[in-house]
Amino acid sequence: MGKMGVLFVFSGPSGVGKGTLKKRLLEEFKGQIVDSVSATTREPRKDEQDGREYFFISRQEFDRRVENNDFLEHAEFSGNCYGTPRENVMNLLNRGIDVVLEIDVQGARQVREKMSDCVSIFILPPSFEELEHRLRERHTETEDKILERLETARREIPCAPEYDYQIVNNDLDAAYDQLRNVYVHAAQRA
C-alpha cells in the first residue's frame, strides 16, 4: 500500500509564530504535507467556509463524536469545543501524505497517546519579554486577551521538553531552517 505519512504536532504559545512557520512548510512541501481541518462548535465567521477553516458542528454532535472516540484530540476554549477528526488524519496518513496538527499542550498529549509514532515540535519564543512584545505589537487584541495569552504561555512553555524537538523562533528564517530539517529528516525516516 506504499509508505505511510508522518504525523507532526506543532505547539507553542500564541504569538510565537508557529502559524507562520507551519504555513511556510505547507507551501514548500505542497502535496507532501497538509494540515487537518478541525471540527468546532463555534459559529463560523463571515469569511469562513464549512470544511475549509473548520467543520462547523453542533455541541450535541461534538459530544457524540467525543463519546465515539472520533477525535484524535479535543479541547474546549472560551466555551467553544475543538477537535481533530481521527478519520481525516488516518485517511491522509494511509495515503502517504504527512499531516501537521497545530494544537495546544493538552491536545498534543492526547495525540501522543493515540499515535505514538507522531513527531512533536514545540516552538519557543527567544524570551518571555519578546513574546509579550510580539503579542502587543499585533494591536488586534484587548489587554485582557493579551494577559490571558501570556498566562497560557507561562503554563505551556515549561512543557516544551515533552516534545521531540524544541525550536526557538528568534529569527524566522533560522527557525524555519531548523523546522525544515526536522521535517525532511522525519519524513524520510518513515
Place this chain on the structure above:
Amino acid sequence: MGKMGVLFVFSGPSGVGKGTLKKRLLEEFKGQIVDSVSATTREPRKDEQDGREYFFISRQEFDRRVENNDFLEHAEFSGNCYGTPRENVMNLLNRGIDVVLEIDVQGARQVREKMSDCVSIFILPPSFEELEHRLRERHTETEDKILERLETARREIPCAPEYDYQIVNNDLDAAYDQLRNVYVHAAQRA
C-alpha cells in the same frame, strides 16, 4: 487558501479494469491525487487494517452517519453497507489534493447531486463478451458470483452517458493515456 482539489468519480462494471487504471493514476500523480478511504459495516479481512482499506464501523454507527448526512454517497451490497465520508473528501479537496472515488452508478448519482463540480468517468469494456471473458479468467469466483456481476454490468453500462467521460478499456495503455489526459486537463482547469 490556494487552489481547491478536483473530485473524480470512477465507475464501470466489475472486471473492466478500473481498479488497475486508478492505481496507475494514483502512482503517477502521487501527492496530487489520492483515493478516499470508505467506511463499511462488513467485517475486516485478515490482512485489512482499520483506516487503510476501510474504516470498519458498526451498523448502528453507519445508520447514524447516514441520518447526519456524513456520507457523500452510500450503498448496500450483499447485506453490507459502504459509505464515502464527506469530511475526509472535503479535507483533501480544501487542501488542494484531488480525490478519486471508485463507486457504482447509484453512488455516482448521489455524489453528482452534492458536488456538482466533480468530474465523472465511466470505464467501458470493449464488448460484453470480452467483459465476461475477463471475469471468467480471474478464476477466483463462483459461477453465481460471475453471473451476478454480469447482471450488474448489464444494468450499469447503459448509464455510461450520464458521465462526463467514457473510456473504453480495450488496450490498458491506450485507456490509461485517455484517463491521464482527462485527469491532467480537469486538474488544470480547476
